[in-house]
Each structure stands twice: as C-alpha cells, then as structure tokens.
Amino acid sequence: MTPDELKNYMATHHESDFLLVDVRQPEEYGKEHIPGAKLCPIMTYVAGLYEQPGDRDLIFYCQSGGRSAAAAALAIEEKVTTRDVHYLTGGIEAWEDRTLPDFPKISIFDLSGTQEELLRTAMDLEKGALRYYDHVAKRFAGKSFAGVFSRLAEAENAHARTVYDVWCRMVDEPPPFETIFQELKGHILEGGEDLKKMLKRVISIKSDTCMILIELGLLIENAALDLYKAMADQTVDRHTKKAFLAIAQAEKAHMKILLGQIEKCAQT
Structure with missing residues (x-):
C-alpha cells in the first residue's frame, strides 16, 4: 500500500474498520508517527504479546518498510484476521516524502520456464x-x-x-x-x-x-x-x-x- 493509497483508505473508511499499527521502537514512535497509529514494537508482536482484532483490516508501517513487511507476512501466515492485511510501502519515510529513489525492482523470473x-x-x-x-x-x-x-x-x-x-x-x-x-x-x-x-x-x-x-x-x-x-x-x-x-x-x-x-x- 503506497502513502497515497493509505491516505485515501483512511479518508474513506471508518476508524472501526481498521487498525494502523506502528511496529517500530518506542523512541522512534515518540519522534514522529502517523496520527491514529497504535504502537506495537515488532518483537512484542512476534512474541505474541499483542492481541489483534480479528474483524478489522490490519495496516502495518515502520521506518522504511522492512519491519512492517515482515509483520504483514507473519499476520497472513498465522491468519490473525479474517480481513485484509497491508503494509505501508516505504514506511514513514515515504509517508513524509523522504524515500530514497534508488531501491529498484527488476523482473527476473519467468515462471513459465523449465x-x-x-x-x-x-x-x-x-x-x-x-x-x-x-x-x-x-x-x-x-x-x-x-x-x-x-x-x-x-x-x-x-x-x-x-x-x-x-x-x-x-x-x-x-x-x-x-x-x-x-x-x-x-x-x-x-x-x-x-x-x-x-x-x-x-x-x-x-x-x-x-x-x-x-x-x-x-x-x-x-x-x-x-x-x-x-x-x-x-x-x-x-x-x-x-x-x-x-x-x-x-x-x-x-x-x-x-x-x-x-x-x-x-x-x-
């Protein structure tokens, strides 16, 4: 989910429809965070000490996307919700328009090969x-x-x-x-x-x-x-x-x- 997609999602959905989860450390959250986000450091999440609602969309974000991608992957694997699971591509860096431009993706796999x-x-x-x-x-x-x-x-x-x-x-x-x-x-x-x-x-x-x-x-x-x-x-x-x-x-x-x-x- 891109920053623009998240902003549009938040503008068109009721707060009870989703949970925005910041999986960074408390000191990072304290410096800046997306309004309305709930803090849950990634290791607290991985340890299972954080209960997630099973009837709301989950949207994870972190600093640049790595931790939230992992959180989303684990949430999907464990089927912690019956709703959708997303993560913010580029994290809060992208949200604040600070993303570095040099992280390219390349098409490298032809799954039709032998x-x-x-x-x-x-x-x-x-x-x-x-x-x-x-x-x-x-x-x-x-x-x-x-x-x-x-x-x-x-x-x-x-x-x-x-x-x-x-x-x-x-x-x-x-x-x-x-x-x-x-x-x-x-x-x-x-x-x-x-x-x-x-x-x-x-x-x-x-x-x-x-x-x-x-x-x-x-x-x-x-x-x-x-x-x-x-x-x-x-x-x-x-x-x-x-x-x-x-x-x-x-x-x-x-x-x-x-x-x-x-x-x-x-x-x-």
Whole structure:
C-alpha cells in the first residue's frame, strides 16, 4: 500500500474498520508517527504479546518498510484476521516524502520456464543474496550486528545447495556444486534487486546504520518468501516443490533472525 493509497483508505473508511499499527521502537514512535497509529514494537508482536482484532483490516508501517513487511507476512501466515492485511510501502519515510529513489525492482523470473531453468535461476539468486550479506558483514566487521549478516550469508549458500540437489536429478552428469556456483553471476538478489545498486545504497548510509540494514534485509527476505512460494505453486515436480517450500520457510526464519537484532541496534 503506497502513502497515497493509505491516505485515501483512511479518508474513506471508518476508524472501526481498521487498525494502523506502528511496529517500530518506542523512541522512534515518540519522534514522529502517523496520527491514529497504535504502537506495537515488532518483537512484542512476534512474541505474541499483542492481541489483534480479528474483524478489522490490519495496516502495518515502520521506518522504511522492512519491519512492517515482515509483520504483514507473519499476520497472513498465522491468519490473525479474517480481513485484509497491508503494509505501508516505504514506511514513514515515504509517508513524509523522504524515500530514497534508488531501491529498484527488476523482473527476473519467468515462471513459465523449465524446471531446470527455474532451479538454476534460483541458485543464481541465492548467490546474489550471499554476495550482498557477505559484503555487509565485511564492510561493518567489528560492529555488533555484523555477525547476523555472516550467518545469513552462510544460510544462502545452504539454500543454493538445497536447490542444487534437486537440479542434479534433472540433468545428465551435473558438475559439482562448487563449479556451477562459481559460474553463476549473482548480480540479482532473491527479491529482484540489482546487487550493485543495493551495495551503493549500503555505502551511502550515513546514520542509523544498523536499523537501515535490518530494514533492507527484511525487505529482501520478505520478497524472497513471496518468490519461493510462487515458485512452489508453479511447479508440479514434488521434489522441486518441497525444496522451494523449505526455502520459503527458511526465509521466515531469516526474518526472525533480523528482527531479533532490532533491540541491539539501539546499542550501536
């Protein structure tokens, strides 16, 4: 939901029809928030300590979209409401017209391709995510949050191996994993973002580094979750479907790893 769509929604719906939830930290909420929003820090939400009405639309927002995307994904997964679930694209930064213009989306997946092509592309996307997380971990080596991104880089390698194992069943005389992984470019991340442009954005971060990196990571993982669920729905091969669903489940675990870092961001 874009800022204009949210403004129009709020103008045309009764307050009893929806709940606007700010999933940031109390200090962020205290600095500025959308009028009428209820504060529920994301980790309170994830821990299940926040009861949501099951008969109202839920609209989540945060600083730039990452935390609210994760909250919306979890709300949909857990079926916490019979109504619609949305999140504000770009967060309060977009609401206040402060969004940076360099977070492009690219069409990278032709779901009509062969199973072999889908799997090879999936491995390429995993390499892109690995390269991104590895760069972040090395660039901020020594920071308390660097280890989180090292863990995610290792996880992307494991995902690629999972996909490779399924791919091997479909090709004659497959090369070793190390060989094919080396050949892959990894120029695009799982969520469809261009790696070079994402790295430029990382380099441009001047303040609130930890929180911005967490937000970016959540956006990547949420997009990856959507992608792998779509791929699982598309495929008819049970081994491929199982692999894609396993990775989708892992993407949710990645979101929780990133969310677990948020309270530590205030200490950096």
